[in-house]
Amino acid sequence: MTQKKLPEWVPSSGLQLHLTGIHFDAIRLRGVRGEAVVHHLSALTDGDPGPVVREIAGARWTYLLLEPGAGQDFDWPPGAKCFGPAVRDQYVGIPAAHGNTYPLSWRCGAPEDGDFVDAELLHGVVTAQLVSEK
Known part of the structure; x- marks a missing residue:
């Protein structure tokens, strides 16, 4: 069994804050909306939407x-906050692949090196969800 190669920005234990725009950009969604978006992305990507960190508190x-x-290439609708190089001093907590990482966890398992959520697909799902809520 081969172990996947984790990105350098995934800590070996606990949690670590990372400045966005360097190793990754992040799109932040709240509560049920975030879970719904991940559910739809999972359906569209055969269960592998890319790296998703969730806060469970x-x-x-x-x-x-x-x-x-990649985040700055799109006009994100209200409720979807983009953290990236255009936003100054924004940090995201990154959990380790295993162990106690409360209150953060990987929604679909820790990513392999080079894995990311498809920005265009994510934008389409978030935009479609916003339209369906109206």
Whole structure:
């Protein structure tokens, strides 16, 4: 059994804050909306939407991690906050692949090196969800 190669920005234990726009951009969604988006992305990607960090306490934020710089290519609708190189001093907590990482966890397992959420597909899902809520 081969172990997947984790990106350098995934800590070996616990949690670590990372400045967005360097290793990844992030799109943040709150609560049920975030879970619904991940559910739809999973259906469209055969269960592999890419790296998704979820907060299991508080506001229950979902962070979908994109390639660095990819988030700024889209006009994100209200409720979807883009953290990337154009936003100054924004950090996202990254959990380790295993162990106690409360209150953060990987929604679909820790990513392999080079894995990211498809920004165009994510934008389409978030936009379609917003239209269906109206």
